[in-house]
Amino acid sequence: MEINFINIPTVFILATLVIGFLRYKSLSKYELLILVIPSLNFIADVVSSVLINRHISTNFCYNLLIPIEISLTLFIYSKHLIKKKSRILVFVTMLIFLLFSIINLLFIQEFISEFASYNFFLGGILVCMFSYLVWREEILDGLISPKKVILWFAAANFIYYTISVPVMSANNWLVLYLKEMAIPIYLINSINYAIWSVFLSLGLLWKNRKAI
Amino acid sequence: MEKSESYIIFIIIATVAVLALMIIVVADLLLIYRNKQLKYRNELLALNSKLERTTLEVTNEVTEQVFSDIADELHNNVCQTLTLAVIHINQAEVEKNPLPNHILESRDTIRQALTDIRNLSHLLSKEYWLNFDIHQALKALEIKLISSGKIKVNFDVDPLVKFNSKDHEIIVIRILQEMILNSLKHSNASLVEIKLRNSNNGLGLWYSDNGKGFLSVNMSEGLGLKTMKQRLSLLKAKYHINSENGFKFEAEIPMKLVSNV
Numbered sequence: 001m002e003i004n005f006i007n008i009p010t011v012f013i014l015a016t017l018v019i020g021f022l023r024y025k026s027l028s029k030y031e032l033l034i035l036v037i038p039s040l041n042f043i044a045d046v047v048s049s050v051l052i053n054r055h056i057s058t059n060f061c062y063n064l065l066i067p068i069e070i071s072l073t074l075f076i077y078s079k080h081l082i083k084k085k086s087r088i089l090v091f092v093t094m095l096i097f098l099l100f101s102i103i104n105l106l107f108i109q110e111f112i113s114e115f116a117s118y119n120f121f122l123g124g125i126l127v128c129m130f131s132y133l134v135w136r137e138e139i140l141d142g143l144i145s146p147k148k149v150i151l152w153f154a155a156a157n158f159i160y161y162t163i164s165v166p167v168m169s170a171n172n173w174l175v176l177y178l179k180e181m182a183i184p185i186y187l188i189n190s191i192n193y194a195i196w197s198v199f200l201s202l203g204l205l206w207k208n209r210k211a212i
Numbered sequence: 213m214e215k216s217e218s219y220i221i222f223i224i225i226a227t228v229a230v231l232a233l234m235i236i237v238v239a240d241l242l243l244i245y246r247n248k249q250l251k252y253r254n255e256l257l258a259l260n261s262k263l264e265r266t267t268l269e270v271t272n273e274v275t276e277q278v279f280s281d282i283a284d285e286l287h288n289n290v291c292q293t294l295t296l297a298v299i300h301i302n303q304a305e306v307e308k309n310p311l312p313n314h315i316l317e318s319r320d321t322i323r324q325a326l327t328d329i330r331n332l333s334h335l336l337s338k339e340y341w342l343n344f345d346i347h348q349a350l351k352a353l354e355i356k357l358i359s360s361g362k363i364k365v366n367f368d369v370d371p372l373v374k375f376n377s378k379d380h381e382i383i384v385i386r387i388l389q390e391m392i393l394n395s396l397k398h399s400n401a402s403l404v405e406i407k408l409r410n411s412n413n414g415l416g417l418w419y420s421d422n423g424k425g426f427l428s429v430n431m432s433e434g435l436g437l438k439t440m441k442q443r444l445s446l447l448k449a450k451y452h453i454n455s456e457n458g459f460k461f462e463a464e465i466p467m468k469l470v471s472n473v
Binding site: 117124128129132136139140162165169172176177 | 225227229233
């Protein structure tokens with residue numbers, strides 16, 4: 001039986017969801033909202049696996065997922081940030097990004113045949129910036145604690161998007177001009193994706209630990 | 213522009229943007245670290261300074277308490293003993309008149325010692341310091357120095373100068389006593405000038421003598437100068453010492469002064 005390395009991160013995502021389900025009682029409303037992201041990822045992965053088997057392009061699936069996932073991430077950040085100015089900034093940025101994504105999908109990049117790399121690029125950079133902002137506020141206030149799921153989530157996002165933005169920006173070019181390189185690039189992204197879910201799982205596991 | 217080229221440009225832009233973001237994050241983290249380090253260093257310095265001040269204040273309090281205890285002991289015990297000795301001599305004089313001259317001289321010496329001890333006890337007592345007035349003390353010091361004939365003293369003390377803290381008043385007189393003692397003992401000075409005035413930021417204190425100076429008589433690290441510096445730090449005073457031609461000292465003591473005007 002051939003192992004599909006690209007789909008292995010889906011198993012990690014499933015594990016994260018299981019941990020989240022087991023720990024859901026200890027999670028706050030907005031921490032539970034974080035779990036929506038791996039859930040959406042899991043659904044998108046399962047759907048795209050089915051579509052790949054039927055030789056149908058999966059681009060539209062991720063083109064839909066990315067704006068929702070990134071907007072949701074920014075929304076969660078806007079609820080967790082300490083300073084009011086930062087909260088407003090993140091929320092407004094989220095709305096602008098959402099608007100840009102819709103315009104891009106409708107008028108700039110192809111919704112079905114092309115990966116919406118502009119959305120991923122802009123969203124990724126924004127998530128990186130605001131993930132750091134979340135950490136920065138906690139560092140300045142001396143409130144860093146491994147029991148905070150948001151910090152694990154922000155760290156996971158920062159690592160994932162700093163690696164994936166350059167990698168996924170090359171997606172369309174590789175598909176068109178250097179198909180043989182697309183698989184190793186996807187593999188990098190898959191490992192990155194698995195790291196993201198491991199970080200989130202660690203955050204969820206740590207949340208329930210009693211204070212030492 | 214070809215589609216391939218635009219894709220490549222986009223890849224370059226995305227990579228550069230991520231790299232720039234990483235650089236900004238690292239630089240910002242370094243800045244935060246540096247600022248935190250500076251903040252902790254300042255806090256540590258402030259704590260050390262506070263600890264030093266508290267130690268000095270406690271030392272000062274303990275010293276005053278010890279002085280007060282010695283005063284009580286001198287007054288209640290030593291004076292009583294000496295008085296008893298005088299009474300015994302008086303009794304002996306009544307019983308066996310006349311007493312030999314050396315015994316009568318001894319009685320006078322004991323009486324003199326009694327007076328000296330009472331004065332000393334008075335100076336060391338808590339009550340004396342509670343009712344302490346720097347103007348009176350300086351006047352007494354002036355009279356004492358003039359009557360000693362060893363040194364000429366010029367006092368220029370503004371009568372309007374009034375402290376709002378007895379502790380500060382005591383510290384200032386102790387500093388002056390220390391300097392006068394050094395002028396007499398070590399500098400061989402023949403003239404001392406003391407000036408005490410209200411200044412813009414509190415109180416100005418000037419002291420000078422025409423002696424050899426502190427540093428020339430190896431007093432730079434001496435106990436007297438060290439104690440004086442400790443006392444000045446208790447007052448948070450800015451001071452300057454010049455010891456080239458005699459001893460010259462000037463200090464600005466930042467304190468809330470009460471004026472009689």
